[in-house]
Amino acid sequence: MADSTPTMYEWMGGAEVLEKLTEAFYAKVRKDEILAPLFARMTDDHPQHVATFLGEVFGGPAKYTDEHGGYPRMLSRHIGRQIKPEQRNRWVELMRQAADEVELPQDAEFRSAFNAYIEFGSRRAMANSQKDAELGSRETIKIWGWGEAAPGSD
């Protein structure tokens, strides 16, 4: 029988909601004293690109892979940046604030899976950004699912 559980991408409202999320997030980043210097040279389409990337992660269309350079491009944007723990912490904090601001679903299942990815992705980004980082052999975007608590599970 086919699995009828929606993807996280569907559950949160798809591309439109992700674009709102990254717009709200980068508006905060631009005003944040810890993060702004790191993102000083980002282009205006950066929030849109990250929304597309996250859409793919959460089970939406493979558009970042097909049109924006995929996993290698994302990796290349973090390499050498030497992200510090306090910058990663602030990134996570602002992402959670943006999630509330644009009213991502509040249910325990969704937020638990969303926060798990944000934690995972930001720690990987920080690790890959260090001098002499060991980058591993991954070439494709990791797709994130519901984990231990899918909708409808007890």
Ligand code: HEM
């Ligand atoms: C789940 C975690 C993360 C995801 C999914 C993510 C995703 C991305 C993607 C897709 C890009 C490339 C966008 C493009 O194609 O133009 C990018 C660039 C970048 N990311 Fe991340 N990122 C994450 C965490 C972080 C963290 C924690 C930091 C720093 C605190 C960070 C700093 C940057 C910077 C500085 C760039 C380059 C911006 C520029 O173009 O100047 N990222 N990220």
